[in-house]
Amino acid sequence: MKTYLVGGAVRDRLLGLAPGDRDHVVVGTTPEAMEAAGFRPVGRDFPVFLHPETQEEHALARTERKSGRGYRGFVVHADPSVTLEQDLERRDFTINAIAEDADGRLVDPFGGARDLDARVLRHVGPAFVEDxxxxxxxxxxxxxxxxxxxxxxxxxxxxxxxxxxxxxxxxxxxxxxxxxxxxxxxxxxxxxxxxxxxxxxALGTVLPEVEALYGVPQRPEYHPEVDTGVHTEMVCDMAATLAPGDTVIGFAALTHDLGKARTPEAEWPRHIAHEQRGLKPLAALCDRLRVPTAHRELAVLACREHLNVHRLDELRDSTVHDLLARCDGFRKPERIARLVTVCEADKRGRLGATDADYPQGARLLRMLDAARGVQARDVLRDGLTGPAVGDALRSARIDAIAQVRTDEDACPPPTRASGTRT
Known part of the structure; x- marks a missing residue:
C-alpha cells in the first residue's frame, strides 16, 4: 500500500499558491483494508475515505470506462491492481495529473510540471472528450x-x-x-x-442569455469597448476586483445587462428600457440553474436599478427614497451596499474607465444612512395612526435624503464628478 498526494495540492505548491484541500490516492489496497486501518468511507460513486486523524480524503486508485452520455455515464474500477499511472491517466488536465510521494518526489507521467512552467492548460489524453x-x-x-x-x-x-x-x-x-x-x-x-x-x-449551451450579448453594439461614447459581451466580461472582472470572492456580487455583475440582447436591432446601439427587458431572461437563467435566492435577488435589483443609481443626481429626493424602499434597503442595508458595488463595477468595467470615480455610490449610501436614521417613533404625534404614520415616516426620510444633498452642496466631497448613461 502506497499513498501519494495528488491534484490541486501538488499543482498549487508548484505554482507557489496557497494550498487548498489535500487529496491523496492510495495504490495497492482494498476498501476492507482501509476501514481496518481506521479510515472512514465517504465515497458514494467510488471508494473514498477520510483519514482517521487529518480527515483528508484518500481515494483508491481507479480507472473509468465510458458507459453512457453525460458526466455520470462511467463505470469505475478500483482494486489493488490499478497503478498510479493508470489513475493519473483518467484525470482531466496534465497540471492535475501530478503525484507526490511521501519523500516529496514527483510522479509526472504526462508532463504536468512542464505545462505549469509553460503556463498551458492541456488535457491528459483522448478520454477527455468522454466527460x-x-x-x-x-x-x-x-x-x-x-x-x-x-x-x-x-x-x-x-x-x-x-x-x-x-x-x-x-x-x-x-x-x-x-x-x-x-x-x-x-x-x-x-x-x-x-x-x-x-x-x-459552449457558452450558448450553458449560458445562452450571456452568449446572446456578444456582437450586440453599444454607444461608443459611453462604451468604447462597444461589444456588450466584452463589456460584461470587463464588469465581471471589475466586480472580482472590488469584491474578491463575493459570488453574489459577481452574479449580479454577470447578468445586469441581459436586456441588451433583447433590444431590436433597429434601435442599436441605443438600449432603451434594457433594464426591464433583462428581467425575463434573468428569471429564465435563474430558474434553469436553480440559482440561490441571495444571488437571484441582488441580480434582479442590479438589472432593474443600475441606471437609476448611475443617474442618482438627476433623481428627485422622493424617487431616491422609493428606490431604497423598493430594494428593501431600510431593512436590509447590505443590499444597497452590494448594489452600489455592482453599479461601480458597471461604470468602471469599460475601456479607459478602470480608475474612474463613482461618487454616486458613496452618495447613495450616505442617503440610505440618513434615511434609516429616521424611525417611526420620530414622527409619531397625537392622533397620528394607521397609514398616516407611514406617510409621515416617508416624508421625514425624504427630508433626510434632501439634507444630504444640501450638506454636500455646501461642502462637496473630495472626488471629481462623473456621470454615466446606458
Whole structure:
C-alpha cells in the first residue's frame, strides 16, 4: 500500500499558491483494508475515505470506462491492481495529473510540471472528450489561472469545440453548471471563464442569455469597448476586483445587462428600457440553474436599478427614497451596499474607465444612512395612526435624503464628478 498526494495540492505548491484541500490516492489496497486501518468511507460513486486523524480524503486508485452520455455515464474500477499511472491517466488536465510521494518526489507521467512552467492548460489524453463537465472545468480553471499567464492548449481548445458541437453539454445537470459558474465568479478573472466557453462554442449551451450579448453594439461614447459581451466580461472582472470572492456580487455583475440582447436591432446601439427587458431572461437563467435566492435577488435589483443609481443626481429626493424602499434597503442595508458595488463595477468595467470615480455610490449610501436614521417613533404625534404614520415616516426620510444633498452642496466631497448613461 502506497499513498501519494495528488491534484490541486501538488499543482498549487508548484505554482507557489496557497494550498487548498489535500487529496491523496492510495495504490495497492482494498476498501476492507482501509476501514481496518481506521479510515472512514465517504465515497458514494467510488471508494473514498477520510483519514482517521487529518480527515483528508484518500481515494483508491481507479480507472473509468465510458458507459453512457453525460458526466455520470462511467463505470469505475478500483482494486489493488490499478497503478498510479493508470489513475493519473483518467484525470482531466496534465497540471492535475501530478503525484507526490511521501519523500516529496514527483510522479509526472504526462508532463504536468512542464505545462505549469509553460503556463498551458492541456488535457491528459483522448478520454477527455468522454466527460462534458471538463469543458466547464477548463473554463473555470482559466478564471483562476489566466492572471498567472495561462492559456488553453490549441489541441485542448479543439477538443472542447468538438464536445460542444456534439451536444453532450446539454446533459449537464443545473447544479453542476452552477457550481462551476459560481466558482469562476469567485475567482480573480471571471472573464476568462466566459471567453473560454465563448471561443469553444459552449457558452450558448450553458449560458445562452450571456452568449446572446456578444456582437450586440453599444454607444461608443459611453462604451468604447462597444461589444456588450466584452463589456460584461470587463464588469465581471471589475466586480472580482472590488469584491474578491463575493459570488453574489459577481452574479449580479454577470447578468445586469441581459436586456441588451433583447433590444431590436433597429434601435442599436441605443438600449432603451434594457433594464426591464433583462428581467425575463434573468428569471429564465435563474430558474434553469436553480440559482440561490441571495444571488437571484441582488441580480434582479442590479438589472432593474443600475441606471437609476448611475443617474442618482438627476433623481428627485422622493424617487431616491422609493428606490431604497423598493430594494428593501431600510431593512436590509447590505443590499444597497452590494448594489452600489455592482453599479461601480458597471461604470468602471469599460475601456479607459478602470480608475474612474463613482461618487454616486458613496452618495447613495450616505442617503440610505440618513434615511434609516429616521424611525417611526420620530414622527409619531397625537392622533397620528394607521397609514398616516407611514406617510409621515416617508416624508421625514425624504427630508433626510434632501439634507444630504444640501450638506454636500455646501461642502462637496473630495472626488471629481462623473456621470454615466446606458
Amino acid at each position: 462534458p463537465l471538463r469543458v466547464l472545468r477548463a473554463a473555470r480553471f482559466m478564471a483562476r489561472l489566466a492572471p498567472l499567464g495561462f492559456r488553453v492548449a490549441d489541441e485542448t481548445r479543439a477538443l472542447m469545440r468538438t464536445m460542444a458541437a456534439g451536444g453532450e453539454l446539454a446533459d449537464l445537470v443545473p447544479e453542476r453548471v452552477w457550481q462551476e459558474l459560481s466558482r469562476a465568479l469567485g475567482a480573480k478573472q471571471p472573464s476568462a471563464f466566459l471567453r473560454t466557453l465563448h471561443n469553444a462554442g
